[in-house]
Amino acid sequence: MESKDRELPIGSLRIGLFTDTYAPQVNGVSVSLQMISEGLKKRGHQVTIFAPRFPGYKDDEPNVMRLPSLKYLNNPPIYVAVLGTPRSTWKLTREHFDVLHAHSPASVGLLAYLTASTKRLPLIYTYHTSITDYTHYIKFIGGTGLIKRAAGWFSKASTDLGDQIVVPSPKFQRLLLTQKVKQPITVIPNGIDLSMFKTARNPGSLRKRLGIASDAPIMLTVGRMDPEKRLEFIVEAFDLIADRVPNAHLVFAGDGGSRKDVEARAAATHAKDRIHFLGMVNRAELPDIFHDADVFLSASTTEVHPISVIEAIASGLPMVAVQDEAFEGMIDHGLNGYLVPLDVNVYANTLADLLPDRERLKTFGVHSTKLSEKYSIESQVKALEKLYLEAILQNWRGNMFTRMMQKNINQIPRRINRVIRTEIGKMLPGRKKK
Numbered sequence: 001m002e003s004k005d006r007e008l009p010i011g012s013l014r015i016g017l018f019t020d021t022y023a024p025q026v027n028g029v030s031v032s033l034q035m036i037s038e039g040l041k042k043r044g045h046q047v048t049i050f051a052p053r054f055p056g057y058k059d060d061e062p063n064v065m066r067l068p069s070l071k072y073l074n075n076p077p078i079y080v081a082v083l084g085t086p087r088s089t090w091k092l093t094r095e096h097f098d099v100l101h102a103h104s105p106a107s108v109g110l111l112a113y114l115t116a117s118t119k120r121l122p123l124i125y126t127y128h129t130s131i132t133d134y135t136h137y138i139k140f141i142g143g144t145g146l147i148k149r150a151a152g153w154f155s156k157a158s159t160d161l162g163d164q165i166v167v168p169s170p171k172f173q174r175l176l177l178t179q180k181v182k183q184p185i186t187v188i189p190n191g192i193d194l195s196m197f198k199t200a201r202n203p204g205s206l207r208k209r210l211g212i213a214s215d216a217p218i219m220l221t222v223g224r225m226d227p228e229k230r231l232e233f234i235v236e237a238f239d240l241i242a243d244r245v246p247n248a249h250l251v252f253a254g255d256g257g258s259r260k261d262v263e264a265r266a267a268a269t270h271a272k273d274r275i276h277f278l279g280m281v282n283r284a285e286l287p288d289i290f291h292d293a294d295v296f297l298s299a300s301t302t303e304v305h306p307i308s309v310i311e312a313i314a315s316g317l318p319m320v321a322v323q324d325e326a327f328e329g330m331i332d333h334g335l336n337g338y339l340v341p342l343d344v345n346v347y348a349n350t351l352a353d354l355l356p357d358r359e360r361l362k363t364f365g366v367h368s369t370k371l372s373e374k375y376s377i378e379s380q381v382k383a384l385e386k387l388y389l390e391a392i393l394q395n396w397r398g399n400m401f402t403r404m405m406q407k408n409i410n411q412i413p414r415r416i417n418r419v420i421r422t423e424i425g426k427m428l429p430g431r432k433k434k
């Protein structure tokens with residue numbers, strides 16, 4: 001370990017990233033962590049990622065430590081980590097880090113907390129997901145009021161375990177303040193490699209693949225196909241405008257537990273031949289898909305600061321989304337898209353009015369690109385690096401103060417004893433022995 005220490009450049013930090021979701025799973029947290037890890041390494045830092053073992057998957061990166069895991073869901077397959085034997089946990093806590101950063105509150109997040117406590121290291125915690133919005137994943141009892149209240153308590157308790165809290169959007173800062181989280185909260189927006197989405201490598205490849213004419217408008221969604229995304233709402237909206245915009249197409253890129261239900265709803269529409277499901281898409285193909293589309297859609301109200309929306313606006317796509325604070329800064333209503341109520345008729349009418357207006361789509365696209373410029377991965381990494389250094393300094397000062405206090409406290413009994421003996425001697429100078 002010492003030989004590696006000498007090889008590290010001056011100013012390099014040893015950072016442990018802890019997550020319950022990572023490759024090969026494809027979601028916002030997983031993608032964000034891969035970019036953050038690469039960005040930190042480019043700036044000279046040593047990064048180790050701790051994530052659940054995914055059977056049959058081998059990491060390309062040497063800096064990923066896989067933890068023993070159990071399968072929790074089948075579709076899509078999700079594995080949760082178990083802490084392992086006391087011996088393996090002890091070995092882990094002896095690894096040297098300067099700062100730990102937890103990206104989930106469950107088992108791997110708990111391991112981050114235990115490691116930080118054992119080694120007296122600063123712990124950063126990023127609040128990626130509103131836990132109370134995802135209780136439906138708890139089998140049988142997830143929708144009960146008791147579970148909702150328990151989720152609220154767990155959300156606050158697990159968040160307060162961190163020394164510093166990171167949220168990707170002001171929406172979640174307000175949420176945590178409502179939950180009365182005590183620890184300092186910093187807003188650091190998600191970032192992406194903007195250059196990747198500026199142009200398409202293979203223009204027209206999506207249209208060619210699906211047999212869509214070059215002048216036919218394409219509406220697109222990208223991401224997990226799960227209940228909270230409300231993708232059936234989008235299918236219903238498309239069904240309402242299918243006759244009003246007869247050459248329009250709807251494309252879903254992604255996979256998940258709701259895919260079969262969404263496909264069934266699509267098959268029941270009279271425009272089913274114009275609804276397409278790409279399934280899981282290689283990330284390298286995304287710029288081509290975005291650039292062939294005309295409008296990006298969202299109907300979710302559980303987003304935090306969605307990577308897919310940043311990718312869409314970086315690709316110059318206008319947006320139509322259901323009103324939600326998560327889109328603050330990414331959608332300027334009437335300038336690069338529209339935020340509408342959760343009303344399928346209003347949503348459909350907005351699309352029907354926008355899609356034929358090629359000039360407005362172009363103007364909106366230019367503004368989307370402009371808005372995306374503040375969401376670079378470089379900016380995110382620099383902000384995290386600054387927070388890490390502040391947390392390390394704060395932790396060092398705190399530990400030094402604690403050590404000094406402990407030393408002084410240990411000496412207090414002897415000091416008090418000496419003072420008492422001295423004062424008694426002064427008070428009773430003439431006392432005679434019996």
